[in-house]
Amino acid sequence: MATTLPSHLSKTTTHSLSPMATSAAFGSRLLPSAARATAATLSLPSSRYSSSLKCLRSSPFVSRLFLNQKRTSVFLSARGFSAASAPKCFASDPDQLKNAREDIKELLKTNFCHPILVRLGWHDAGTYNKNIEEWPQRGGTNGSLRFEIELKHAANAGLVNALKLLQPIKEKYSGVTYADLFQLASATAVEDAGGPKIPMKYGRVDVSAPEQCPEEGRLPDAGPPSPADHLRQVFYRMGLNDKEIVALSGAHTLGRSRPERSGWGKPETKYTKDGPGAPGGQSWTAKWLKFDNSYFKDIKERKDEDLLVLPTDAVLFDDPSFRVYAEKYAEDQEAFFKDYAEAHAKLSNLGAKFDPPEGIVLDDGSSKPVGEKFVAAKYSTGKRELSSSMKEKIRAEYEAVGGSPDKPLQSNYFLNIMIVIAVLAFLTSLVGN
Numbered sequence: 084m085a086t087t088l089p090s091h092l093s094k095t096t097t098h099s100l101s102p103m104a105t106s107a108a109f110g111s112r113l114l115p116s117a118a119r120a121t122a123a124t125l126s127l128p129s130s131r132y133s134s135s136l137k138c139l140r141s142s143p144f145v146s147r148l149f150l151n152q153k154r155t156s157v158f159l160s161a162r163g164f165s166a167a168s169a170p171k172c173f174a175s176d177p178d179q180l181k182n183a184r185e186d187i188k189e190l191l192k193t194n195f196c197h198p199i200l201v202r203l204g205w206h207d208a209g210t211y212n213k214n215i216e217e218w219p220q221r222g223g224t225n226g227s228l229r230f231e232i233e234l235k236h237a238a239n240a241g242l243v244n245a246l247k248l249l250q251p252i253k254e255k256y257s258g259v260t261y262a263d264l265f266q267l268a269s270a271t272a273v274e275d276a277g278g279p280k281i282p283m284k285y286g287r288v289d290v291s292a293p294e295q296c297p298e299e300g301r302l303p304d305a306g307p308p309s310p311a312d313h314l315r316q317v318f319y320r321m322g323l324n325d326k327e328i329v330a331l332s333g334a335h336t337l338g339r340s341r342p343e344r345s346g347w348g349k350p351e352t353k354y355t356k357d358g359p360g361a362p363g364g365q366s367w368t369a370k371w372l373k374f375d376n377s378y379f380k381d382i383k384e385r386k387d388e389d390l391l392v393l394p395t396d397a398v399l400f401d402d403p404s405f406r407v408y409a410e411k412y413a414e415d416q417e418a419f420f421k422d423y424a425e426a427h428a429k430l431s432n433l434g435a436k437f438d439p440p441e442g443i444v445l446d447d448g449s450s451k452p453v454g455e456k457f458v459a460a461k462y463s464t465g466k467r468e469l470s471s472s473m474k475e476k477i478r479a480e481y482e483a484v485g486g487s488p489d490k491p492l493q494s495n496y497f498l499n500i501m502i503v504i505a506v507l508a509f510l511t512s513l514v515g516n
């Protein structure tokens with residue numbers, strides 16, 4: 084099944100037949116039994132085992148092994164073995180997702196392309212129609228925006244540049260779907276620009292052919308006759324509410340509008356004439372690569388001619404229901420970040436078909452091991468729960484020796500030395516007697 088890329092993108096990828104694609108399709112848990120046995124014989128520790136796997140998976144020999152295993156499992160199924168016993172691969176490979184995220188961070192460092200990546204993720208998601216049950220007809224985050232036919236929709240003007248930026252990463256990590264890559268890039272860009280951490284999950288299945296793209300016209304217009312009605316019509320169709328409309332509009336804290344693309348904005352302003360990135364366009368905020376709540380402050384004040392306010396931005400302070408949130412976000416960045424993170428995560432899941440169905444959550448690697456939680460039952464006789472005062476007493480006893488019931492007791496070297504000295508003194512006195 085070949086994925087057709089826009090003809091103006093230089094290279095073509097296939098999902099299923101290249102060694103890379105094949106190796107990526109199998110997660111570490113899907114190591115063929117021969118390789119598993121070798122690893123077990125070598126007694127590799129789990130981390131080294133998984134990194135060895137990465138090397139193994141990129142070897143053409145092992146790729147062939149994977150291919151053979153896949154064929155074998157099909158053969159077994161055909162003979163009537165349970166399909167459940169066949170190896171299962173998810174839509175995206177968790178290790179490759181993590182590596183792709185690192186590559187996206189590098190890309191952001193050199194290209195300052197945060198805004199366009201956020202817009203790309205949003206435009207793949209924003210075609211969702213909650214009234215259509217079938218996938219992929221319902222639209223949403225299914226990677227359909229990679230096809231030329233959809234990229235050519237007027238609302239998507241310029242987004243081919245975002246796809247070009249991501250294409251080398253897609254080629255490097257063929258075990259990551261386009262749908263996941265677009266959303267990963269968008270969430271990573273928001274976070275990298277100083278925005279909130281978005282509670283993302285992955286495992287989105289890609290559509291496979293341009294015929295599966297949604298029809299043109301599902302995304303919002305910037306200057307409709309009645310902006311509030313229009314925003315509600317479009318966003319309610321996606322299953323989003325007024326709070327989410329306002330919070331998500333706050334993404335315009337990043338980026339610029341370019342008249343040659345959307346028809347909106349000035350060709351350049353004092354904030355955009357020197358870039359970074361390609362100069363020009365009109366931004367909504369002065370620091371348009373920083374994710375903060377300045378969008379709401381600026382469209383409320385409307386003092387600076389060089390800053391953009393689209394009709395659909397202005398309405399956030401004109402419409403009484405939208406205004407409640409817009410005012411709140413202008414005052415309180417923390418409230419904006421909280422609501423934005425939730426709304427962005429929801430947007431990123433619209434219409435998606437997840438494999439596995441519960442999705443894949445990437446740990447960010449920064450999380451420290453969490454100390455053991457206080458579990459009263461551990462300290463009780465099993466007959467009844469400890470009283471609060473008893474829990475406090477136990478906690479105090481732990482803390483007195485520098486520990487905590489929430490984490491393992493650290494050894495106290497001074498105390499240990501004192502005990503050794505006391506024991507030696509006791510033994511010496513015994514010998515002396």
Ligand code: HEM
Pocket residue numbers: 197198199201202205240241303304305306314331332334335337338339340341342344345346347393395
């Ligand atoms: C509320 C309805 C919305 C309308 C009418 C709208 C309209 C637009 C327009 C006209 C542009 C300029 C495109 C160009 O000329 O290159 C733009 C850019 C942008 N939009 Fe929106 N947008 C909306 C909602 C959103 C949402 C929900 C998000 C993200 C969650 C978003 C993120 C962005 C970003 C980051 C850019 C800057 C892109 C760049 O600098 O390349 N927009 N939008």
